[in-house]
Amino acid sequence: MKFWRQPGFWLPLALVFLWGGIVLVLKQDTIRETTFTVMMFMALASSLNILLGYTGYVSFGHIVFFGLGGYTGFFLISEMGWPLYPAALAGGALSGVIALLVGLAVLRLRGAYFALATIGINEAARAFVSNFGPFGGATGLFVNFSAYEKYGGAGQALWTTFTFLWITTLVVLLVSYLVKHSRFGLGLQAIREDEDAAMVMGVQAPRAKTITYVISAFFPGIIGTLYFFKNGNVEPGDAFQLHMSIEMLVMVMLGGMGTVLGPMVGATAYQGLRGYLLTSPIFKDLHLAVAGLILLLIILFVPAGAVGWVRGRLPALRRVLE
């Protein structure tokens, strides 16, 4: 079956395409900012899902790739005068290379050991960057306003950044679908279900896992660059926030791990909830506790997440809700 004839292939892409397109037509700053945040988490959660959902490996410290890639891209823009696009791609590439090196060591670990190791990597990266002179140490880096001039001023630069994020999100979703429905992806799913049995059937698990880790690290590196460029500065406290990692996990689990649509649904729902909690005076300081609680409830009662649950109940919708 050809994938472009499948409704499940088009649905996530069409939703994001329309959403981003409408925002670009409306041209309103507040809508752009809200959408930027939701789409950023969609793309981050989808990247994480390529590893978590397809191979079953829980990367608890995945935000490290957002941080390191973001720092690198930001450095290239603010200190080296690179344009945004190549800088963001370089940020992604750096995250990919780090994942390759780190992956060779930590992907041998399974289950909780792997999850713990990824937290360690995030903390090590934070400590390193905080003491790394070229990245500005603990104070971080600031972008010179002249960098925005290239894009027609700060206001226009924000729209350019948004457009790039929109395209990146579409690419992540495309890659997620293609990985899932490829021979390579079948091998990953076999690893997720039973790694030893998969290897006995000929799946080259070490290689497949490393490639997947690199893919799932590449996109957060791009997204990090866009995010920090939009903010105008980057510092260790913003780049390596473990709670963002946990929120990414919640989004994937909420929407449904191992599905293409799930992380999108999860990111949108979680951001909506979060927006509500942050404005409510009682919950303002509790949103992380709520995130933890949601995670617990999902794992206990709906481990398949929203999309997985619907797919299980209504098999007729399986080809639509991938």
Place this chain on the structure above:
Amino acid sequence: MMILQVQDVTKRFGGLQALTDVTFDLPAGQILGLIGPNGAGKTTLFNVINGVYAPNKGQIIFRGDDITGMPSYEVARRGMARAHQVVRPLHDLTVRENVMVGACFGREGHSLASAVQKADAALAQVGLSGRADQPSGLLNVAQKKRLELARALAARPYLLLLDEVLAGLNPTEITEMVDTILKIRDEGITILMIEHVMQAVMSISDRIIVLDYGQLIATGKPEEVAANPQVIEAYLGDPEMTARLMAE
């Protein structure tokens, strides 16, 4: 031609000597039965042969190549497939997708499209065609055993390792499975099978080897092995087994 040569294989788990100097050859095209009491080291021998564990000592030669210490996926690609004692279906995948894993990553390394056909052929061969679209978690024990077999067959192996594929089956299911195994042999696939169901293994094996406490204590034609006093003694701890063995 010898498809498999196992030479002086020793495997230890900490202080436990699971295999001691095991040596045997397997000519292509035959069915070799591997029997022995519980805990004798049969499954461990499979694990060493197909690369799940590296032996502490000794060599495994497969189709003339030394494969000792190779990872299990490399051994699989060279044409050795295995059905596990504890069935391990990939639960979230459908029955067909499970078998496609074998076709995609086994010896012939099919693309997804051609793997679908290979998977359906393997499912037909083991009589599971009707279940192809079900999640594999929903199968009963007998069907899961057939799924294990189909996955291994879809890899189009030269050598098939079967670990107790008859265990837990009722007499009718055993007869069906034995028929399937004989047909596989007739296609030219060599089979090494671990089995506790004596009557079946005695009737279909060309030769039998017997493992006891990690050592090979007998090898020969089924009737020779059944009459071997050492073999009978090995099973003495298990009176029911002994009775069944003597009844042959």
